[in-house]
Amino acid sequence: MPDWLQLMLNSLGPLLWxxxxxxxxxxxxxxxxxxxxxxxxxxxxxxxxxxxVAVARFYVWLIRGTPLLVQLFLIFYGLPSIGVTLDAFPAALIGFTLNIGAYTSEIIRAVIASVPRGQWEAAYSVGMSWGQAMRKTILPQASRIAVPPLSNTFISLVKDTSLAAAITVPELFQSAQRIVAVTYEPLILYIEAALIYLALSSVLSALQVRLESRLNRYGGFLEART
Known part of the structure; x- marks a missing residue:
């Protein structure tokens, strides 16, 4: 067996873990x-x-206008200077949550706004409150439209988690870096890590296609009934 293949097999377990x-x-x-x-x-x-509204707009503007890596560094390395120290995993979780929250808020805002005004009026005409109209009429319609962009955001997040290696989270990419530090074989290990990310993304993309197909069939069924 070639040395490079043996190395990939030996490192596969730690990377998958x-x-x-x-x-x-x-x-x-x-x-x-x-x-x-x-x-x-x-x-x-x-x-x-x-x-x-002003606070929400500022939050979205700030997060979307700055790099994710800088946000992670500010949380993990910057906050200790003002007395707030977080472990690596919680710091990464906060950073990714704030980042995803800003981007998904724009997706959700757009799809809710795309629901025709007549749907609100129809919900109010049968005695629904604002909350009931939102929960039973608006969000179900908006969710079908939101699935493709939200799915793409989720798949991108899988790859973006590699940035957590920069703040010492022992995830997939940092595990590859640690093995490289011992084996001195960066090309082989980084290719292996890339293949694992590719496999995860491919599985999620296939699931996205199936989900969209199911939602389209469901939407067509509802339109046929109406």
């Missing part, structure tokens, strides 16, 4: 929290009072 226990949990937690934050920010920007 890092992906399973750090990369995937970081991705899932960050996206779930970020999506929740994004929904709140989007609703504030669409329906909130002017002071809260």
């Amino acid at each position: 890092a992906a399973l226990f750090f990369t995937i949990p970081l991705t899932l937690l960050s996206f779930t929290l970020g999506l929740t934050l994004g929904l709140i920010v989007a609703l504030i920007r669409l329906f909130g009072p002017a002071p809260l």
Whole structure:
């Protein structure tokens, strides 16, 4: 067996372990929290009072206008200078959540705004409150439109978690870096890490296609009934 192949086989276990226990949990937690934050920010920007709208707009402007790596450095390396010290994983989780929240808020805001005004009027005409109309009429329609861009954001987040290596989170990419420091074979190890990221992204892309297809069939069924 070639040396390079033996090296890849020997390092596969540690890399998969890092992906399973750090990369995937970081991705899932960050996206779930970020999506929740994004929904709140989007609703504030669409329906909130002017002071809260200004705060939400500033947050989105700040996060979208600065690099994610800089945000992670500010949280992990910058906050200790004012007495706030976080472990690497919580710092990465906060950084990714804030970043995802800003980007998903724009997606959610756009899809909610795209729902025709007549849907609101129809919901009010049958006695729904604002909250009921939002929960039962507007969000279900908006969610079908939001699936493709939100899925793309999730897939991008899987790859962006590699930036957490810069603040010492022992995820997939940093595990590859640690093995490189011992084996002095950066090309082989980084290719292997890239292939694992590629495999994760490919699986998620396939799931995205299936989800979109199912939602399209469901949407067509509802349109046929109406």
